[in-house]
Amino acid sequence: MSAILKDLKREFPEAETRLQFRNVFELLIATILSAQTTDEQVNTITRALFKQYNTPQEFAGLSPLELEPLINGCGLFRNKARSIIGASQMILERFGGQVPDSMEELMELPGVGRKTANVMLNVGFGKPGLAVDTHVQRVSRRLGFAENDNPEHTELILKSLIPVRQWGRAHHLFIWHGRAYCQAKKPKCHECPIAKRCPGRQT
DNA sequence: AACTCGGGGCA
DNA sequence: TGCCCAGAGTT
Numbered sequence: 001m002s003a004i005l006k007d008l009k010r011e012f013p014e015a016e017t018r019l020q021f022r023n024v025f026e027l028l029i030a031t032i033l034s035a036q037t038t039d040e041q042v043n044t045i046t047r048a049l050f051k052q053y054n055t056p057q058e059f060a061g062l063s064p065l066e067l068e069p070l071i072n073g074c075g076l077f078r079n080k081a082r083s084i085i086g087a088s089q090m091i092l093e094r095f096g097g098q099v100p101d102s103m104e105e106l107m108e109l110p111g112v113g114r115k116t117a118n119v120m121l122n123v124g125f126g127k128p129g130l131a132v133d134t135h136v137q138r139v140s141r142r143l144g145f146a147e148n149d150n151p152e153h154t155e156l157i158l159k160s161l162i163p164v165r166q167w168g169r170a171h172h173l174f175i176w177h178g179r180a181y182c183q184a185k186k187p188k189c190h191e192c193p194i195a196k197r198c199p200g201r202q203t
Numbered sequence: 204a205a206c207t208c209g210g211g212g213c214a
Numbered sequence: 215t216g217c218c219c220a221g222a223g224t225t
Contacts, residue, residue: 019220035221041211042220075209079222113222133220151221175220184218185214 001161004143004194008173011193012180015172017123019043024099024124025091026050029059031119032083032111037074045071056097059088083111101125114152122168130155130167135178142182142200 008015018039021027030046049070053059059067067081074080087109091099099120100106106117114132121129132140132151136158140146145161146154162170181192189201 017220031220032222034219036209036219037211038219073210075211075219076207076221077209079208083222111222115221119220131220134218135220171220179220 001145004197005162005166005170005173007194007197008177009169012173012176015169015176017119017172019123020046022050024120025056026054027124028087028099028109028112028116028120029084031116032087033071033074033080035080036076041074045074056088056091059084060092080111083109086110087112099124101127103129114155118155118171122171128164128167130159130162131171132158133175134184135175135182136171138184139174139178139182142187142198143194144199 019027019030019034020043021030026046029049030042033042033045052070053062062085064078064081064085067085068077071077071080071084090109091097095105100109101121101124103114103117103121106112106120107114112120116131118129118131121127122131132155137146137149137151137154140154140158141149145157148154158170159167177194181188187202189195189198192198192201195201
């Protein structure tokens, strides 16, 4: 694993989140919006959205019919609108207006599962967190680190193989690698910088 | 474990 | 036209 991370660091020296945000609440909204879509669409929508609303108080007071058109364009807009409003209300009424910074509390927020909670811990609060999304899951599977498609199990395996200080970096390296080379459909194994270390490579 | 939500992008 | 995309909740 350490050799793989070293090679990926050389390939992607600037690997980090592509989501644009100015505070943890904006990161939370952007991360909820990011489900099953691309980061570029999320950035466009988030930028426009936060020109109108900025605080949990403002989002908590919206109705779904008000918010849905504003986030249309990145899919799943009804679910995401309900999640954003519900999470804002819970942040306001239960967590004193502050986004919580523990796994347990984050996962109580509507629309926030284990992946989003880990992103908030790691990217938002600089705490230990390793988010397993579809990229991380697929890359881990092909590299032989994950033997099934249970993201929570993959998270535990990766955490056991990677020093805690590098969890965030490893998460982004796997994502960038998954986008650039290790795509789901037609992976570019012939150009892949770590193909020689990959038992799942295709010839 | 399977199903549903969903518009945009791309082959 | 068909299939996938920085997932989560329900059945």
